[in-house]
Amino acid sequence: MDVKxxxxxxxxENELKWPLxxxxVFDKTHKKKGTNQYISDRAREVAExxxxxxxxKYIGEEEPPxxxxxxWVAASGAIKKGYV
Structure with missing residues (x-):
């Protein structure tokens, strides 16, 4: 997750009074406002x-993390040099 x-x-969380x-958070920061479309095919692929x-991984567990x-690293790809 980046700073943004x-x-x-x-x-x-402050506005809604419950933790997201x-x-x-990923969907809110990677979807176009007012739509349910991701900003790019890559963002959609990573989310899916x-x-x-x-x-x-957590099938059958009552409350997965x-x-x-x-x-996340497996879904988004290898960590790239210079990225946190």
Missing amino acids: ELLYQMFM TFQE LYSQQMTE QLNPEV
Whole structure:
């Protein structure tokens, strides 16, 4: 998650008075305003792959974690030099 996403998450949690999930923050920062369309095919692919892999990994568990960094890296691709 980058700084923009973290700031957005803090803002929305303050407004809504409940914690957002990682997927909600990603969707809010990677979808066009007023639509349900991702800003790019890559963003859509990453979101779908992450959701699918989390479902497969935590099938049958009552409350899976909000974020699994290993699944996120696998879904979004290898870590690129210079990115945090």
